[in-house]
Amino acid sequence: MGWFFNALNSSIGKKILMAITGICLMLFLIIHLVNNLSLFGGEQMFNNVVKNLDTIKPFIRVIELILLLVFVIHIFNGVRLWYENKKARPIKYKINAISKNTNIFSRTMIWSGSIIFIFLVFHLRTFWISFNLGHPLALSHNYYQIVVLAFQDPVYSIFYIVALIFLGFHLKHGFQSAFQTFGWNNKKYFPFIQKLGLIYTLVMVIGFMSIPIYFLFFYGGK
Amino acid sequence: MIKLDSKIPAGSLKDKWENHKFNMKLVSPANKRKYEIIIVGTGLAGASAAASLGELGYNVKVFTYHDSARRAHSIAAQGGINAAKNYQNDGDSVYRLFYDTIKGGDFRAREANVYRLAEISGNIIDQCVALGVPFAREYGGMLDNRSFGGTLVSRTFYAKGQTGQQLLLGAYSAMNRQIKLGKVKLYTRREMVDLVVVDGIARGIIVRNLVTGDIEKYSAHVVILATGGYSNVFFLSTNAINSNATAIWRAHKRGAAFANPCFTQIHPTCLPLHGEGQSKLTLMSESLRNDGRIWVSKFKGDIRHPNEIPEEERDYFLERKYPTYGNLSPRDISSRAAKEVVDEGRGAQGQEAVYLDFRDAIKRLGRKVIEERYGNLFEMYKTITGDDPYEVPMKIYPAPHYTMGGLWVDYNLMSTVPGLFVAGEANFSDHGANRLGASALMQGLADGYFILPYTVGNYLGSEKPTLVETDHPEFEKSKKEIQDFTNKLLSIKGKRTVDSFHKQLGRLMWDKVGMSRSAQGLKEAINQIRELREEFWRDVNVVGSANDLNQCLERAGRVADYLELGELMAIDALHRNESCGAHFRVEYQTEDGEALRNDEEYAYVAAWEFKEVGKWELNKEPLIFENVQLTTRSYK
Amino acid sequence: MNQRKLNLTLKIWRQPGPNSAGSFVEYKVSVSPDSSFLEMLDDLNNELESKNLEPIAFESDCREGICGTCGLVINGHPHGPIPKIATCQLHMRNFKDGDTIWVEPFRAKAFPVIKDLIVDRSALDRIMEAGGFISVNTGSAPDGNAIPIPKDVASEAMDSASCIGCGACVAACKNSSAMLFVGAKVSHLALLPQGQPERYIRVQAMVKKMDELGFGACSNTYACEAECPKGISIINIARLNREYIKSKLIADEV
CATH class of the missing domain: 1.20.58.100 (Fumarate reductase/succinate dehydrogenase flavoprotein-like, C-terminal domain)
Structure with a gap:
């Protein structure tokens, strides 16, 4: 297995690790979004979805552990790359045309990623901890109300929406970047991948954003 | 007085090199690693010699004043490299390449050397292909050829407009392999400033470390100079800013005769001068002459815009004077013809320039074909001049480009100082009084890949020189x-x-x-x-x-x-x-x-011996032509 | 010919040696729009010399965009603001009267400054020495037409091989990554049939050396492609990644 870890420790290996974990997380987002959209099916439907997931708890726990591992690797490896890459240019340019030769999404991955991380901490506290660690409403299987309460706080919702914009930044670059890292780039089909990445990003961002917007502005006959 | 012994082997023209290779002394593999060889310059000749000698087992030290071996000016050759492969079935042969080169050189080169060059030319292509040089190919996967000035066959192999670059990268990569294997040691940012001669034999060199300023000494059994030509004596030339004559000149002052220094080639298709601050003249590949037509106005002092000059008032002077070769006439003839019309006062818009016009070619072949063939050259022209050659004829003028003269060498490429070999443009050997297009790359690689590895071995095997240490007085x-x-x-x-x-x-x-x-x-x-x-x-x-x-x-x-x-x-x-x-x-x-x-x-061959600054003695090496008739060159 | 002159303010990085501190020094110049950027520096240097001041050290050689020696960061762009040309091909007609121009050396840990605007790019050669070649001895080659190569393959290999080794990709990359350079070199030989025998050894050896030399990793920002004077495509980086993954999965370790 020496060769395997050697490979992952090379500059290209580290990128591949980012790409693999990134793709896992992107797939997770799709499932997460599908589940979340059941909120629009009403209180009953959402509570049932969550209850159903509860019935396969051991499986969910395994998935969550894998997800945790993927997150940790993605974050740890990302920060490590950022730090090492910074060291590769000890003296900065006085004038840098970086805004002209790159797009904003690609050069801000560490910052969009950091904001997503902070968001994730709050997000887990609000929902995962509440759902799993004995929130009174969760004990009565009234998960829907937890969501309602959280999003009717405008500060929380706006923080949520802003964070999702940064998630969009991260996905916009990450999607096509993963393909490039795997070497799946070709002058014929790469433009298609870039478009697909844009569509994926928009669907994810608009999909997730629709929830706080709905509960903040439209829920309860507002 | 130096004795100029050209050491041309006996036998018929065709057998000379073959016989010579057989008669040469060999160095046993075990002894090769006891010999040190210094090579100065990492262009086509230097890099290919370093690679080939390293492969044989000699210890090679290579010096360049650049930061990298890949920067040598061979890299700028655009058009191509000749070889008598006759892939086109158009009547080419070793003898024809030999004849074209001798005739192109106006019968001032050695028959034996030129024949050997033509003989080796095919091997060079094979070697370069094997090293990964991406020559242009036809749809069937076979190597493509184009024609060049001074010939009526298509024998020029090319890699877009960057043939020199690709050939150099090939030689550079072969040398890199030897560096990895430890047989070649590369010294960058070192300029050779003197040749050390002890008891009449070349024993080493003195270099200046361009970063620290240190003067460093290196000794070897053989010194090879592959340091290019001296066109920069004209200040403005197509050579790189740093191309210089110092290495060969200092060797000349230590005893190496300088042959035919006045044979300097002026290239017909360069960009004209724009002003006082200009630092160099940029070459536009000669291949442009395949489709471009060269003309000036029929009238003196005609400053009209070229597109306003009607067809009947244009003088396509090359086509008029040399109907057979026309725009593809050899370089010296084309250059001089351009100078003539400019001296008559008919230069393009009153400048020192003539037009190179693609209007008819675009009409005949369509813009797309022209774009495919010359797109990058047209872009380069536009970047530099601000004019678009698809719309306005290019302006071109001759510029110093290549020096046929150089240090005198015998058939083995050894100078008049034993142990000092000279390769590529730095020697005088193969081009006589004029070089044909796409022949410089051929000669540089022939010297480095296929001649020096034999002749250097012969010198070491027969003379068995000893190493003089660098602490020698x-x-x-x-x-x-x-x-x-x-x-x-x-x-x-x-x-x-x-x-x-x-x-x-x-x-x-x-x-x-x-x-x-x-x-x-x-x-x-x-x-x-x-x-x-x-x-x-x-x-x-x-x-x-x-x-x-x-x-x-x-x-x-x-x-x-x-x-x-x-x-x-x-x-x-x-x-x-x-x-x-x-x-x-x-x-x-x-x-x-x-x-x-x-x-x-x-x-x-006029081989000049240095006596003191401003004083030289002339030595003559008669040229004997046994195989070709000395005719008046005619490209009419 | 243009008689009008441009009056410009240059802010040029001066640094006496590798271990000394550097700073920007301001110069006022008046230059013809037909002049090239480097000719402007030549003129300035001549002026400095005639005042007995040390000229600005900068490198250049062929001055026609092929040798890769020149390389300045001009207003934040390696090789200046015009795409697909080297510094030596940049002409002053691309600037406006009264402009201020910042000139810096390439900056990367792997490219230490030697003096003023001159940096040491020999790291790129070290990568090439590690494996950027085909092992074939002189004299052992078969006929050039023995192995047919499809026209488009030859042409694609040529596109990769047209890299001039100037290091602008490293200079442009926010991570000082050499992936475009290495990608182009690996691609050139991986595309050709002659390069197949050493295909996997080569890519592993070159990447290993690249990592040792202190270049950063690729973040796929594609600044390298945007600033490359020869327009080398990032498809070469993708191919490098592919070759590397494949070599690690199926070939012997280097």
Whole structure:
């Protein structure tokens, strides 16, 4: 297995690790979004979805552990790359045309990623901890109300929406970047991948954003 | 007086090289690793020699003044490389390539050398393909060819407009492999400043470390110079800014005869001068002449925009004067024809330039085809001049490009100093008085890949030279002289910059020792160069110190050498009372202005022996032609 | 020919040696629009020399965009603001009268400054020495037409091989990554049939050396492609990644 870890420790290996974990997380987002959209099916439907997931708890726990591992690797490896890459240019340019030769999404991955991380901490506290660690409403299987309460706080919702914009930044670059890292780039089909990445990003961002917007502005006959 | 023994092997032309290879002494594999070889220069000749000699097992040290071996000016050759493969089935053969080259050189090259070059040409292509050179291919996957000036067959192999780059990268990669294997050691940012000769044999070199300023000594059994040509004596040329004559010139001053210094080629298709501050002249590939038509107005002082000059008022002077070869006439003839019409006052819009027009080609082939063939060249033209050649004819003018002259070498490429070999443009060997397009790359690689590996072995095997250590008094003496030379330059503290001397010398050379020369002008030139040299040593200002990266000092040393070399070029041009190839003496021309050769008196190589600054002795190596008839070159 | 002159303010990085501190020095110049950027520096240097001041050290050689020697960061762009040209091909007609131009050396840990605007790019050669070649001895080659190569393959290999090794990709990359350079070199030989025998050894050896030399990793920002004077495509980086993954999965370790 020496060769395997050697490979992952090379500059290209580290990128591949980012790409693999990134793709896992992107797939997770799709499932997460599908589940979340059941909120629009009403209180009953959402509570049932969550209850159903509860019935396969051991499986969910395994998935969550894998997800945790993927997150940790993605974050740890990302920060490590950022730090090492910074060291590769000890003296900065006085004038840098970086805004002209790159797009904003690609050069801000560490910052969009950091904001997503902070968001994730709050997000887990609000929902995962509440759902799993004995929130009174969760004990009565009234998960829907937890969501309602959280999003009717405008500060929380706006923080949520802003964070999702940064998630969009991260996905916009990450999607096509993963393909490039795997070497799946070709002058014929790469433009298609870039478009697909844009569509994926928009669907994810608009999909997730629709929830706080709905509960903040439209829920309860507002 | 030096004895010039060309060492041409006996036998018929076809068998000479084969016989010679058999008769040469070999060095046993176990002994090869006991020999040290120094190579100066990493262009096509230097890099390919380093790779090939390293492969054989010798210990090779390679020196370049660049930061990387891949920067040598071979990289800038655009058009292609000739080889007698006859892949096109158009009647090419080794003999035809030999004949074209001898004739193109206006019968001033050795038959045996040129024949060997033609013989080897095919192997070069094979070797380069194997090294990964991405030559252009046809749809069937076979190598593609194009034609070039001075020939009627298609034998030029090319890699887009970057053939020199690709061939050099091939040789560079082969050398890199030997560096990895430890057989070649590369020294970058080192400029050779002296040759060390002990008991009449080349034993090593002195170099200046361009970063620290240290003067370093290196010894070896064999020294090979592959340091290119000296066109930069003209200041403005197509050569790179750093191309210089210092290595060969210092070797010349240590005893290596300098052959045919006046044979300098002026390339017909370069961008014209734009102003005083111009630092170099950019070459536009000669391949443009395949489809472009060269013309000027029929009227003197015609400053109309070229698109406003109607067809009947245009003079396609090359097509008119040389109907068979037309726009593909050899370089010297095309250059001189351009100068003629400009001297008549018919230059493009009154400038020192003629038009190279693609209007008809675009009409005939369509813009797309032209774009495919010359797209990058057209873009380059537009970047530099701001004009779009698809709409407006290009303006071109001749510029110094290549020097056929160089250090005298025998058939084995050894100079008059035993142990000192010279390869590529730095030697004088194969091109006579004029070089055909796409032949420089061929010669550089022939010397490095296929000739030196044999002849260097023969020298080592037969002479068994010993290694002189670098603490030998001669090394110390050379080092001291170089330090004194440097200190002298730095201590003058005069008023004029190094560049101002170089520019003044360049203008003088271009006017009087350039495309056409007269006895009167050459005599003036000799005096003026001497005066300029004296002024240089009295009034130059070299800024900075000797113990640092000092580009001003680097240039000063090179210009000091040009100021001596320039004089020798003029002396050589003056002594050669004939016109041949690129050497055109106005006194010797036919009634219709063509070069008038004098085979009776001047069918020899003029090898100049250095006596002291400003004083040389002429040695003649007669050229004997047993296989070709000396004819008047006609491209009509 | 243009008679009008441009008056410009240059802010040029001066640094006496590798271990000394550097700073920007301001120069006022008046230059013809037909002049090239480097000719402007030549003129300035001549002026400095005639005042007995040390000229600005900068490198250049062929001055026609092929040798890769020149390389300045001009207003934040390696090789200046015009795409697909080297510094030596940049002409002053692309600037406006009164402009201020910042000139810096390439900056990367792997490219230490030697003096003023000159940096040491020999790291690129070290990568090439590690494996950027085909092992074939002189004299052992078969006929050039023995192995047919499809026209488009030859042409694609040529596109990769047209890299001039100037290091602008490293200079442009926010991570000082050499992936475009290495990608182009690996691609050139991986595309050709002649390069197949050493295909996997080569890519592993070159990447290993690249990592040792202190270049950063690729973040796929594609600044390298945008600034490359020869327009080398990032498809070469994708191919490098692919070759590397494949070599690690199926070939022997280097």
